[in-house]
Amino acid sequence: MYENETGMQEFTEGLLTEEKSVRSQLAQHFPMIQTRRAVRSMIAARPELEAQFRTWEEKRQEEFLDFCSGVRGVKVVYDGFFKEIFNPETTPERLEQLLSLLLKKKVRVQTVLPNDTVRLGEESSLLYTDILVELEDGSLANVEIQKIGYRFPGERSACYSADHLLRQYKRVRGQKGKVFNYRSIKKVYTIVFFEKSTEEFQDFPDIYMHYFKQKSDSGLEINLLQEYLFIALDIFKQNMDNKSISTELEAWLSFLSFDDPERILELVKWDPKFEAMYFDVYEMCMNIERVVEMYSKELAELDRNTVRYMMDEMQDEINQKDELLEQKDEQLSQSMKKIAMYEQRLLQMERELQAQKKE
Numbered sequence: 001m002y003e004n005e006t007g008m009q010e011f012t013e014g015l016l017t018e019e020k021s022v023r024s025q026l027a028q029h030f031p032m033i034q035t036r037r038a039v040r041s042m043i044a045a046r047p048e049l050e051a052q053f054r055t056w057e058e059k060r061q062e063e064f065l066d067f068c069s070g071v072r073g074v075k076v077v078y079d080g081f082f083k084e085i086f087n088p089e090t091t092p093e094r095l096e097q098l099l100s101l102l103l104k105k106k107v108r109v110q111t112v113l114p115n116d117t118v119r120l121g122e123e124s125s126l127l128y129t130d131i132l133v134e135l136e137d138g139s140l141a142n143v144e145i146q147k148i149g150y151r152f153p154g155e156r157s158a159c160y161s162a163d164h165l166l167r168q169y170k171r172v173r174g175q176k177g178k179v180f181n182y183r184s185i186k187k188v189y190t191i192v193f194f195e196k197s198t199e200e201f202q203d204f205p206d207i208y209m210h211y212f213k214q215k216s217d218s219g220l221e222i223n224l225l226q227e228y229l230f231i232a233l234d235i236f237k238q239n240m241d242n243k244s245i246s247t248e249l250e251a252w253l254s255f256l257s258f259d260d261p262e263r264i265l266e267l268v269k270w271d272p273k274f275e276a277m278y279f280d281v282y283e284m285c286m287n288i289e290r291v292v293e294m295y296s297k298e299l300a301e302l303d304r305n306t307v308r309y310m311m312d313e314m315q316d317e318i319n320q321k322d323e324l325l326e327q328k329d330e331q332l333s334q335s336m337k338k339i340a341m342y343e344q345r346l347l348q349m350e351r352e353l354q355a356q357k358k359e
Helices: 002-029 036-044 047-054 058-069 079-085 092-103 121-126 153-179 233-239 248-257 261-270 272-285 288-358
Strands: 109-113 127-135 140-148 188-196 209-213 226-232
Touching: 002 261, 002 272, 036 047, 036 058, 036 288, 047 288, 058 288, 079 272, 079 288, 092 109, 092 127, 092 140, 092 188, 092 226, 092 248, 092 272, 140 153, 153 188, 153 226, 188 233, 226 233, 233 248, 248 261, 248 272, 261 272, 272 288
Parallel strands: 140 188, 188 226
Antiparallel strands: 109 127, 127 140, 209 226
């Protein structure tokens, strides 16, 4: 018993030592990283921040202190951080590099468009972020990051792609007037990142990127404008277990997927641009008031998402039970018909017996 306790203590101390070592390496690259004690003191010094901090679950409090102090990295897919790091107006080259890798062609962001699609109200709680940009060639790219994949991802993406296409049509036709023709309409790319992908994607455990475009069965080629790319970040992480980064695409997806310091150090060594992006992240963490506000918003969205997800799960269970009940009702109905038929036969046989007795 004593030996087991001693071994566990040594193991724990080893983990703490390793954690401190990794954090010290991060601090060499990002000297603005603060200690947990310093972060906690700054929160306690502001009554409104302290009140907000205490509304969080203990697990969330620890997570917040971890990424502010460098024990863990920030989740880059959080809306506030993603839009700051990939801001197309201030650092367009970052989004351009990512889109170029995903679309397998050189792209340049021309402008950011307001994404005022007819989204259902509850859908905002399932999204981390949603950016719509116009590329240099006039095509549109809609980039979404989802916490939990929506049900019916294909049908949903097709609807919003169609909405973006129609908006482009109206805008371009209004600009060109009488000289408008359909060649003026450019492609619409729908790019969806899933932090937790849906069941369809889990059937392909070795593939984390799925590209879709319309294609004829005859070989005839017609430009039908709408293309889709779905990236399952959870499956990507599984495929990267015990594996080093070997391609630029893996590096970018790791930046979006991982929050452990070892991966951050690996990315920093892989390419200086990731060091610059993490520098922006940790610089944001110095503004405790802003980060507390952002994190509170993310937790509120997560709570709503969890409720919605549970409701969907319950509805699925109810639907399954309803289907079973319908099947049982159908079976019961068939059984009752058979019983009624047997009763009719028995009555007929009884009448025939009575008639024979009389004879």
